[in-house]
Amino acid sequence: MPNFRIQYFRGPVWAKTKEQLKKQIVEGNNPVNGKPVMKEMVEILTKPLTEEEKKTGEYKRDKGPLTFTGTPDELQKLFLEKRFTDFMPVILPTEEKVAEMLKGTSHRPDELLGRMNPGSEAGDTWTYTVKDAAVNAVMAGAKPEYFPIILALGSSGSPALNVSDNGFMAGAVVNGRIRDEIGLNYEIGAVGPYAHANTAIGRAWNLLSINGGNCGKVGTTYMGTVGNAHNALALIIAENERDSPFKPYAVRRGFKEGQNIITLFTGWGILSAANWRVNVWGPDMNYPQIIKDIYAQQSPGLFGTTVVLSPPIADFVKDAGFDTVEKLTEWVTQSANPPMAAKPKPNAGPAPQAKAKAKPKRGGFGMGSNFHVIVTGASNNNYWMVGGMMPGQSIEIDKWR
Amino acid sequence: MKLRTTVTAILCLGLLSFVTQTDPASAQGKKAASADPQMPKITVLNPMGTPPPVQLKPQAPRLTTLDGKTIYFVNTGYIGTDRLMDVMADWFKANYPKTNVVIKRSAGGMDRVDKALWAEIGEKGDAAIVGLGH
Structure with missing residues (x-):
């Protein structure tokens, strides 16, 4: 909320005695601007509103420029600086590469794919299209045949990177024929980065969350106190239906045997x-x-x-x-x-x-x-x-x- | 019944603020900072989604003085917020002895409005300090 008067002080609050809270907060400073907390609190209540604060109506924003031009090195640097990445180099999303990715679906590029906020309705809910997802899928190194799974993840609106200071992870279980069709690994190292499909799909979900849903921005839309190691790559688990003595997970959830289903998970991880x-x-x-x-x-x-x-x-x-x-x-x-x-x-x-x-x-x-x-x-x-x-x-x- | 203007200060207890990553100075087709001018230039697509517009709501005029005013301290129920509200209220009592301090627990928790309490603050309060977060 622009112009809204918010007072910050250093947390956490819970589990502290009144004496600790008094010393650390009431007698402490705002960690953002360094001002004494209580003095500033009085200012918040008594300082007249500025002309900016009196504004009403709609505050419009957009995604910024639709394209960027430069050498590949320049663009990698720009994407890193703008926090479009997971801090690693990406496949640069040219129009040609994105068009190739879009061949993985029959859905229109301008179709609204999903709405996402960083979790628990905290923060803005952003929207993104099928084409936005394709751009991020290209950046992740995904292949067009992975794209339906990436779209399914995007359609959920569920962030791979949750804002919570608990440090949540996100994962998904894949069932059905598509596991073999696109080469998802369900054998040695099944929950690790040991196959291109698992790795690229997990990364694409992360990047779509960062860019499509504005998630994972440290200090604003990401607050994990210690973080979560699973966040490096969203966990994509293909069930080993071939060797399991049990019915596939999706079947136990009511779907048909062989049906291509992805089930989202969130939590601490495994x-x-x-x-x-x-x-x-x-x-x-x-x-x-x-x-x-x-x-x-x-x-x-x-x-x-x-x-x-x-x-x-x-x-x-x-x-x-x-x-x-x-x-x-x-x-x-x-x-x-x-x-x-x-x-x-x-x-x-x-x-x-x-x-x-x-x-x-x-x-x-x-x-x-x-x-x-x-x-x-x-x-x-x-x-x-x-x-x-x-x-x-x-x-x-x-x-x- | 006298309606009073209510001023609300939101405490964000080490939790969150939200900013967008939009760069309004950028223009379509903007050139990236030069690194190796010999390399061929390419054009790539912006990977971001679209942020929602924000409806700016009118804010209450601020108080000219705290003397004689009633300030509500609203505990939204997260663990420890009751203690924090207590020590903050104690500070106001010590430093602004002419200010009436009221501490209330919101039935709405951190994410819902307690309409009855908001109505009470609107009727009886001059300002409210709402504790959010952890």
Whole structure:
């Protein structure tokens, strides 16, 4: 809001005593302009409005020049300076390259593709067209055959780079034939940057968020206190439907087998299950119990629990009697007495496992079950990943062909 | 019932401000800063989306004095905001003893308007300081 009088002071506020707040804020200075906070507060209330502040009506903005001209080196420098990039060189989006990208869809270039703000309705909601998405897809190094997935992501309006000072990540799970058609990797290194399609699509979503949605601008539309390593590249996970003993994730969400679907996730991200203290290496592994123990440790949490199982771990789970994800989910989220659950403290109410038995836990944002299973990766060892990620929209990719 | 002018100051507790990246000085086809003039020049497309227009709302005239005025401190409910409102109100009491300080909790939280409270401030208050953020 231009001209709006806002007072800034150094955060955070929560978890501080009144004495700390008094010393750091009331007796402190505005970190933006250095003025004493309370003195400026009085000025905000009493200083007459300027002519600029009295203006009403519509304050119009635009994207600026439609094109830039220069040598490739000059343009790379310009794009970096204007924060059009992820700080790495990009494929420069000439009209010819963008036209080639647009061959990946039947949708009109000037069609409104999406509306995006940096998250939680914080900040302006920008709009972008199919052509804007193509420009960013070119910059990311994507191929035209990836473009329907990039458009599906863009149509969601969901930012790959969320403003939150928590440091959220974004990811998406791809199901269907398109995984093989465009070479998405679902074997060794499935969740890492080990295939062009996964990498370029993740980068395109990041760049479209930066440019189409004005996200990821540090200090204004990005405030992650420590940040999130997943933000370097939005996480694009193709499920290994071929080797999974379970129905594909999208099928479990109600779509048809083989249908090309992308499901968005957001949360903290994932890391090796070996990180959790309940995990062990041994000759006899009870993977369902380990999953349950990890769930008991970290759920409900803000984003619940998502396990990303390699096919051999998924097979272990199935052989243990859980031939469907639904059965595993019911057991993990509702059965009592997970062995690693903390002992109840005096007067602390029912133990976590007792609550779980009474009612399945929900995600922190109240969006359905807070336990999710994805199967991907290779079969060369018994490793898997766990994290906090919450699913959002599932989008039909073929609508964007 | 006397309607009073309400002045609102928004506290942004280490949270956010939003600016656009639009460069109004740029012109279509603008040349980038020269690096190697021997290289052939190319023209590329601007990757940005379109920012929305902003409706500028009229702001209340400012107060000429705080003496005899009623200032509302609005706690939007984020953890610790109650403590901050308390210490800020204490500062006003100490430094502006003729100012009436009222602390209220907004039922709207950080992202919704508490219409009843806003109506109360409009009727009884001269200014409001609203705490947002973390």
